[in-house]
Amino acid sequence: MSVEMDETEVEDVVENLLGFVDAVVLPLEKEHAKLLDDPRLHYDERGAYSPELKKLKREVRQQSAEAGYYNMFVPESIGGGDFGAYMLYRVWDALYHRYGPARLLPYASVAHWSYGPSLLCSYLTPQISEQLLQPLMAGQITSCFAMSEPDAGSDALAMRTRAVRDGDDWLITGTKQWITNSPVADWVFVWAVTDEELRRTRKGGVSCFALPVTTPGFQVDSVLKLFGHIGGDEGILSFRDVRVPSTALVGELNQGFKLAMAGVNTGRMYNAGRCIGLSKWALDKASEYAGTRKTFGKTIDQYQGVSFQLADSAIEIYAAESMTRDCARRLERGESVNDQVAMVKVYTTELGTRVYDRCMQVHGGMGLTNELKLYEGWQQSRIVRIADGSAEIMRRNIAASLARR
Ligand SMILES: Cc1cc2nc3c(=O)[nH]c(=O)nc-3n(C[C@H](O)[C@H](O)[C@H](O)COP(=O)(O)OP(=O)(O)OC[C@H]3O[C@@H](n4cnc5c(N)ncnc54)[C@H](O)[C@@H]3O)c2cc1C
Incomplete structure (x- = not known):
């Protein structure tokens, strides 16, 4: 668990982060004002972030990772700063207070669990960790957290996505909905039922798998658009007999729900x-x-x-x-x-x-x-x-x- 810091230390860290955003991110905003000020340039024809905006966000993530801020809430065991809940609150309060709504770049400075490295990454197998962890921590790539489905939101355990054994592999089939960052993510953490009886009795039965979006059978079906916007950050995903190796399992078999809630x-x-x-x-x-x-x-x-x-x-x-x-x-x-x-x-x-x-x-x-x-x-x-x-x-x-x- 992270070390509790006194208020002055917390303020110092927050001020340093804001100093980084002011010094590094705001000049980027200024330089790319035309792109950032025009919502039509934010999205591609599907409604996912445009290559230009993706590139800018990546640049912020990478610079922040180098400066030591991007992974500040990632567990120390995998190379993060391991700051706790209090700092998390203070950092996001300070960022949103200073920069307000409708800004795209300042918020890319700190990894959020929905697209960046998180606690989940400390449960990766060595084989997956070798491919995923370094580029994710460096801000080069992003991931997404695919739990919810069209008929399983609040009641996530009503999920229908299944993973069945096929030799040493797993075959994953199902649909996920509302998945933040999925239209542009490079990797997916997906939750699927691996033991129907345990799931039905709500004693487990759901497992988590990590896979690259290039895996055959996976696709982003559509981008969800909210409040009249012309693009969005959430997507609907389909998995059709997506074959992943047993090393793709994240954490323990049948214990994926606990992992998601951790x-x-x-x-x-x-x-x-x-x-x-x-x-x-x-x-x-x-x-x-x-x-x-x-x-x-x-x-x-x-x-x-x-x-x-x-x-x-x-x-x-x-x-x-x-x-x-x-x-x-x-x-x-x-x-x-x-x-x-x-x-x-x-x-x-x-x-x-x-x-x-x-x-x-x-x-x-x-x-x-x-x-x-x-x-x-x-x-x-x-x-x-x-x-x-x-x-x-x-x-x-x-x-x-x-x-x-
Ligand atoms: C912008 C956005 C981003 C999201 N990002 C992700 C993501 O990255 N990954 C992911 O897995 N999911 C994500 N979600 C899904 C989110 O977790 C679900 O939308 C949420 O859990 C609610 O599920 P639902 O939309 O299916 O509504 P439902 O569960 O169908 O609920 C409909 C309404 O009924 C109410 N309700 C349901 N059950 C009860 C009950 N027992 N008692 C009282 N009221 C009840 C709900 O509060 C709601 O008002 C995201 C959703 C949004 C909107």
Whole structure:
């Protein structure tokens, strides 16, 4: 487990990371402003990231890996920085607060479990590790985490994808949906049923396999597009008798679900950091605007109808930040905080859409424009109310725990 750091040390690391983004990533943004400012240039004809954007993101990952930031949350046993849940929260809060929504490059500076090296990589066999780990850690390539299916989202164990033995190999068949980064990933971590009886009785029976996207029988069927965007980050994947060697198994046979859940609590601190950071960014913008925009001869922050919307947002951000800091510290100390993580996930992700709605309102018509990009922050917060464990599933878990008591 990672070492707990004091607040000054945490702040130093966060400041250094922001310094890296300012010094290395922002000049790249400036240099490629034409590409980054035009959504039509972000995607290819399928709706996946365009080669130009992929190249830029790769450049950020590689530079960050060299500077020592990209793998900061990867276990030490495989060469990462091994920072824990608290730092994870602080880093993402700081990044989203400073750079706001609708920026593509700053966030490529730190590997996220959905596309970069993670805890999963410490369970690779030597044969797969030899091919995958080094380029993934160097930021040259990316992966994706393929668990959900068209009929298995919240109830992931309802999955139908199967892996059956064929000599020394496995043959994988099924469909995965909603898989982040899959349209451009180089490798796939896929979960499949390997023992139907264990799965049916919910005692295991699901295993994880790692395979390159060039494996015959694998394909990205389509890119999922959200909120009217012309491209997207999520895809639908099909596996038709995809043959992988036994060395492709990640972790223990039939124990893949546990493996997928192993880092989930820590991973949820990312969602909290993202929503809190984005909310702070929006509140800064709305407060500034309310202090300068005049109606009926006064700045609008002098009207209670406006200023209380800002105050309510500040109150809720403070509450969200306090609960997340407490939860992340306890998580890092190894305490059992499943309920608290669920509470943090619900509160912080719902906070995001509330704060964005108010900040749009405070900006009047300007709040709805493409120029201010407030809609992007709302959309991002809206997504994480569903992805990575929906708000209802979180509430269900909290309620079940209360009932047990
Ligand atoms: C942008 C995005 C990115 C994603 N990335 C990935 C990824 O990289 N890898 C991956 O494997 N998956 C990914 N997912 C899938 C995500 O985990 C699922 O969308 C999520 O688990 C919900 O599943 P579902 O969409 O099938 O909704 P369903 O499970 O069908 O739920 C529909 C509605 O019913 C509610 N509901 C369901 N069951 C209950 C219950 N028991 N009690 C109360 N309410 C309930 C849900 O909260 C929801 O409101 C992503 C999803 C999104 C939107």
